[in-house]
Amino acid sequence: MDQTLTTIAFDADDTLWHNERFFKLTQERFAELLAPHTEPDALMTRLLEAERRNIRHYGFGIKGFVLSMIETALEVTDNSVPGTVIAELIAAGQDMLQHPVDLLPHAADALRAAQAVGPVLLITKGDLLDQERKVAQSGLGDMFDAIQIVSAKTPAAYTRIFDAYDGAASSMMIGNSLASDVRPMLEAGGWGVYVPHDLLWDIEHAEAPKDHPRFREISDLGALPDLLSKHP
Structure with missing residues (x-):
């Protein structure tokens, strides 16, 4: 990096x-x-x-x-x-629409590690009310500097969001979808970190851009602090 x-x-x-x-x-x-x-x-x-x-x-x-x-x-x-x-x-x-929010392992620790770097954002797509409900019930809402609920995750959307900070080139997007979280972020000029999940909607399948210099993959969120510590 x-x-x-x-x-x-x-x-x-x-x-x-x-x-x-x-x-x-x-x-x-x-x-x-x-x-x-x-x-x-x-x-x-x-x-x-x-x-x-x-x-x-x-x-x-x-x-x-x-x-x-x-x-x-x-x-x-x-x-x-x-x-x-x-x-x-x-x-x-x-x-x-009423199911309880069940955090994945290391979620809070990963957010704390990110807070040591700078502003931490949540960028998600889907139904507005449902996403707001899950953020509120997760207990993680106060750990974000901003929450963006978008209709689709595209390079243009990432560019717009990160332009409010220091731009996509100095930003990182972390997620379980190569199609939505990683590849569009790389196209916007940022870093994309792939965190695989056992279950994935078929529409979200995409090839991993393994040769891209700004692509990273970690086994789970527990590996994020170490990844961030190696960044300049």
Whole structure:
């Protein structure tokens, strides 16, 4: 790393706290409800297609996920899905919007290590109310100098956010998604740190830019203090 680091940002879902596992559990229930109409693998393929189509309409988050499940249920049943199934899908979405926040290991320690460097930001995408709820319940909210909830994580979004500090070139983005957290940050001129999580939404898959000079990968947040200590 060849430039002084002044600002550090973290992703939220599946970087600081668990999230994707709640989607997986709901998908399993979705497959059970639609089992009389289609095989689970085919259903998940149709659901993923619906999610890809609907991101531009609904954005990221639980509400769009539920609407995509309902749309898929209508498709695979030729519009004959029972109202009780639709009701259960809506209830499942409401449960997801109330699930407790379960921090990942070393989350607070990683934030404290980042605070020693400079301003610490949270940059997340998804439903505004849900993300605000999770930040509030996490107990980590006071550790951030700023919280940015964006519709999509793009190079332009990172450039805009970090221009309010010392620019992307002296900033670092830490997250579990190569597609959203790392690659767009590298394109913006900053550093991207990949922290793998066991579960990842298919839409977030991307190749690791291992040859990029500003790309780093750590096994978990417990390795972040050591990474930061080696930065000039």
